Amino acid sequence: MTPADLSAVIRASVAAAVDAGDLLGEAPTEVVVERPKNPEHGDYSTNVALRLAKPAGKPAREVAEAIAARLRTADGIAKVDVAGPGFLNITLAADALGALAVSVVAARDDYGVGTVLAGQNLNLEFVSANPTGPVHIGAVRWAAVGDALARILQAAGAQVTREYYFNDAGSQIERFARTLREVANGRPVPEDGYAGAYIDEIAHAVVAANPDVLSLPEDEQTEVFRRDGVDRMFAEIKESLAGFGVHFDVYFNERDLHANHKLDAAIKRLRDQGNIYEDDGAIWLRTTRYGDDRDRVLVRSNGEWTYFAADCAYYLDKRDRGFDRVVIMLGADHHGYINRLRAMATSFGDDPDQTLEILIGQLVSLVRDGEPLRMSKRAGTVIVLADLVDAIGADAARYALVRYSSDQSIDIDLDAWARQTNDNPVYYVQYAHARTRNVARNAESFGIGLDDFHPELLDNAADAALLTALGEFPRVVAAAAELRAPHRLAHYLENLAGVYHRWYDTDECRVTPRGDDPVTDGNRARAWLNEATSVVLANGLRLLGVSAPERM
Template structure:
């Protein structure tokens, strides 16, 4: 019995008491059950009686006694104690606890998935680096965290679309094109341009594809370098992300907003709603009416649209595609962006609290031999995704970046994350999976028959270390749901490390495979199911983070 199943059972008991007239309360939508700090207090505890007492007009302990009496009659429950002011401490029957291992193995890849967020349509935008250079380390963090978050939301029942918004319009693209032209002619990059070996490489690729491009009139030449260069750069960005295991459902071009008239349309909508005015030759959105610190321009005095106007159009486009929640992941340097974006959402008639979510991430510092890592020669100014993967590998990079809360700055030690040792968190977790895989291969070599979910006897799993491991396996669905709701993939990583540690402690004291001429006992089979369940959870958890679960290491 998992915590979710116990929660549902307690809720059903409350509903039964209400139906019989034993309790006069509203049946709660959800019942929280938690593992008590002291194992002597049972497997799980709930405060549901305390929460219902006022509504019932009865003392909490009296309500608890009513519920305890009913719970004691339920299959899989060995004991229910009323403690303190009205806590319900529940102890599972031995077989009910062992059944967790059977359920996890039977569910396979589906174990841990829930429908907690079913019905939500989420547009998840992350990375969204301009196609003017390789993905830098900040974008790499969002690639790891954003992809893991998308997997978490999906595992919790949400309908998720991963989206990459690339700014292929505006002044930064013009600077990029001028930098390519300069490189093609062997000139230094413009003062406001882009540097790095990649600029020369892309310029050479453009020239190779269009041999006469450098002989065109200046304006035409720059346009060809712009079109071809952006295409090549963005192709490289997509390839590097794919190598990192991150593929988006939608790659949305800013230029399409301009070409489709979406900016004019959204400004017209905002004007109709009474939030647009003209001043100093420019067109403004009165965002101060919605909590922003100042009003924001939509059209500049020279007639050009602002980036903010494109943001308005882009948000409206997302909502028109049927997404009821827009989640945007940005770097900490975009903190000032939050207020204006919430204001535009409100100006369009939406509720920022319900329809918008902006996550801000802190910096990543790479360290080697105790010193900050040198700049990337190819990128010229930043450390890139490719640099990190080359240093530690894709698995370690993804795990390391998703392991910390996004609001924490990371000092990522490349020496630690690249070594095969137990102090490397990703190695520690992957090794636990590989260790179990080896053990299960050994069982197969010995010809041990594990039976089926219908025939296996899980009641022998009663050793304290077995119970600890069963409880840890049972927690996984709750960890996934909480991590999804809190937008916190790091909770999955920390859980996996705890699970791996719990497994290693179990393995150290609980002999699994028989030695020599020892017989295969029901305990042997039950422990192998427990090992298989642990391996399944490790695989499922690593999959949420986009990390492999190796069979051998």
């Protein structure tokens, strides 16, 4: 019996109590079943009676008793206690609980896949680092979190497009191009230019591919360095992301917005909505009408588009491509954009609560030798994605970035990460998976296959703890998706790994017999439970983009 099954059974008991006149009000459409922290509180518990007490006009414990009386007669339920202010603590019959292992193994890769977000077509934009340098550490957080979130949203039933916005049209790109040109000509990096070893590499690569470039007039040189340099920079960015296991469905070029006159079209749309005005020779969007603290310029008095104008056109383009929800992941230094972007969506006639979602991740800072590391793109002192992967591996880096709430700013201690010791919880979880595989290999050598299954033999407290933990997985995935919180999944996996390790160390729960003992049905039942655990750990790690090793 899964928690969802149990929830349905409880709903039926509540409905029966209502029909019998024991309760006033209506039966709730949803009954939350949770896994109690304290094992004395049964396999599962629910607070449904506490929630019904007020509409029923009765003390919660009385409501709980009315529900419990009916629940006790249901199939698969061994014990129901009313506890505390009115919790229902439920213990399942061993066979009903144990049957979960079969459902997990049968569902295999699909265990945890659900439908809470079914029908939603989401565009998830993340990273979007400018192609003027390698992916720096701030964007790395979103690479890990964004990719994991995309996987989780898909598991929850949403249709997800991963998108990278490629700012290839701004003045930063011009500075990048001029820097390459100056360096290639053997001159110093301009005052407002970029520094770093990668600049020399790219400048030389552009010259090697375009041998005549340095004999062209300066402005034509700049054009070559802009076009070819950005291409090479972007190829490098894609390569480092691929090394991190992150791939995008769409790389969207800002230049295409300009080339296809999308900005003009967006302004026309906004003007039709009556939200545009001119002042001081500039064209403004009246975002203050929709909650921004000041209006925003779209076209400067010198005739140039602002970055915000491109944002408007880009948003409109996403909506026109059919996405009903536009999700953008930004760093904390961009939180001031939320109001103007929401106001922009409203200006188009959208309800930003429905169509636009901006996720803010607090900043990542680096620490070395106990001292914060100051980074400057100018000075070329940057830690980039590829460095991180080289130092500690993609699995550890991804896991370490994804296990913290995005609301939490994090310090990354490079020394600790480089040490690669087991104080990084990723090893704890991965080892649990490797252990399930090892146990499975041992079982095979004993001729214990996944055939004969006697769920009622999973009668140890450690069996029940492991089964209820496995049962929780689909709800954790759904919650992580709805709350946009992949770290919840990481913490769940750490907890599951701990429950599994304890189960493994329980003498009564062995999969293979000790010494010369014969293989029993109990051993065979535990082989199923071991396999189910293996499935959940693998599925969970996969959703985080972390590998689930067969051996370590």
